[in-house]
Amino acid sequence: MLMVSAKSSVVAACFLALFSSGTAMLQADESIRQWKKHDINPLSPYEGCGVADFNNDGQPDIFSGDSWYEAPHWTRHQVRNVPASTQNPHYHEDFADCPLDVNGDGFTDVVTCNYFGRRVSWVENPGGDATGAWIEHEIDLPGNMETGVLVDLTGDRMPEFLPNTPRTVVWYSLESQQPVRWKKHECGEEGAGHGVGSGDLNGDGRVDILTPKGWYEQPLAADQPWVFHAEFSLNSAGIQILGHDVNNDGLTDVIWGSGHGFGLYWLRQGKDEQGSRQWTRMVIDDTFSQVHTLLLARLSGGDGAELITGKRVYAHETEAGATDAPVIYSFHYDLQQDTWVRETIFRGDPAVNAPEKAADRWALQDFPRGTAGTGLQMAAVDIDADGDLDLVCPGKSGLYLFENLKQDGQRD
Numbered sequence: 001m002l003m004v005s006a007k008s009s010v011v012a013a014c015f016l017a018l019f020s021s022g023t024a025m026l027q028a029d030e031s032i033r034q035w036k037k038h039d040i041n042p043l044s045p046y047e048g049c050g051v052a053d054f055n056n057d058g059q060p061d062i063f064s065g066d067s068w069y070e071a072p073h074w075t076r077h078q079v080r081n082v083p084a085s086t087q088n089p090h091y092h093e094d095f096a097d098c099p100l101d102v103n104g105d106g107f108t109d110v111v112t113c114n115y116f117g118r119r120v121s122w123v124e125n126p127g128g129d130a131t132g133a134w135i136e137h138e139i140d141l142p143g144n145m146e147t148g149v150l151v152d153l154t155g156d157r158m159p160e161f162l163p164n165t166p167r168t169v170v171w172y173s174l175e176s177q178q179p180v181r182w183k184k185h186e187c188g189e190e191g192a193g194h195g196v197g198s199g200d201l202n203g204d205g206r207v208d209i210l211t212p213k214g215w216y217e218q219p220l221a222a223d224q225p226w227v228f229h230a231e232f233s234l235n236s237a238g239i240q241i242l243g244h245d246v247n248n249d250g251l252t253d254v255i256w257g258s259g260h261g262f263g264l265y266w267l268r269q270g271k272d273e274q275g276s277r278q279w280t281r282m283v284i285d286d287t288f289s290q291v292h293t294l295l296l297a298r299l300s301g302g303d304g305a306e307l308i309t310g311k312r313v314y315a316h317e318t319e320a321g322a323t324d325a326p327v328i329y330s331f332h333y334d335l336q337q338d339t340w341v342r343e344t345i346f347r348g349d350p351a352v353n354a355p356e357k358a359a360d361r362w363a364l365q366d367f368p369r370g371t372a373g374t375g376l377q378m379a380a381v382d383i384d385a386d387g388d389l390d391l392v393c394p395g396k397s398g399l400y401l402f403e404n405l406k407q408d409g410q411r412d
Helices: none
Strands: 002-005 035-041 050-052 061-064 067-070 075-078 098-100 109-113 120-124 135-140 148-151 160-163 169-177 180-188 196-199 208-211 214-217 227-229 239-244 253-257 262-271 277-289 295-297 306-310 327-334 339-347 379-381 390-393 399-404
Touching: 035 061, 035 067, 035 339, 050 098, 050 379, 061 399, 098 148, 109 148, 109 160, 135 180, 148 239, 160 196, 169 208, 208 239, 277 327, 277 339, 306 339
Parallel strands: 196 239
Antiparallel strands: 002 339, 035 399, 050 061, 061 067, 067 075, 098 109, 109 120, 120 135, 148 160, 160 169, 169 180, 196 208, 208 214, 214 227, 239 253, 253 262, 262 277, 295 306, 306 327, 327 339, 379 390, 390 399
8 A cells, every 4th residue: 555645734825726745655555456357348449438237137337439338248339430530540539428318218328528529419329229329419519528527516416417628617407308408508718727527615515616727616596607716726637626525624625636747636625714715735646647537436335435546548648657557546535644545456567668759659559458547537336236336447548347356345
């Protein structure tokens, strides 16, 4: 395990974020033995994934890119065409695969988006037919999108689709299933950038939208504007940016990764004497790069949620750390020690013979076969019905299932 201290003498002024100074120290980590990797499709180049029972047989299946994989033997059913981008063939036009029964027919569809096509769509499940084509229905063209997530912003138990569009902050609600009708909600351009997320930052019981430049406060009434608070700067953040009370003090903190640099960080929320918010910027782990997707889940069955993330393989092919060994980690916060504890789910090998030019680099060639990363999405689901959560991780270097082998819900 890796112990990363959260103690810091840096105190942020109100509405200002500052770096803490510590650096993580690596130690031997035996937690990797508690996970078994299954190669669902080691040749898949797609970076999105979703898990749901797509054929209604009572078993969770996996959807990624152009195919769904039928449990329990992960038989592949290619159901649509997802081409590589004509602008950059290193990326395919599938940047999210979010399961949702859009049309209310009892079969789970997929909400998706892409970067170069600038399109939000839903892909219709034809009724569980393994050989039937899935038809894509356009929702909107809001601009380039890094990825998107389903989150219940409004508290109505119907999740909304929140994409990351770098020039505006926008989200979509499913207003009707028969006929299918989506409604677009625009928050504004002030906070737009690389990264988006959600969480109740001010403790009013309503979910706010987090951005690299601050946060949008959800209004009391749906017809009122979302007020932007430029209280911090996260630079190129991953997706999601997570609002989560890390240290159990009743205040929602902010967790994010550096999508095109090194490091995983959190902003600790505090209050000054007047009760105004203060933010202290702190390092969780700065030993790995390209931290794009973050997930909170109870992998160990303990009291608190664990933070799951890792390296997105070739987020950009020639940025710092691009050819370093891919990793997938989980972190939990030890309240008594005021410390983040890291456990390893997967650690691969570096791309030691990668070509110098970005155009000549390909993840499936440069990294050893079977290399896993976090791509743009992960899914934490009890996929084998044994009482604990497993992980599905897609990426440019393949699609993988990590079976959780932990016993009795206990951490080592």
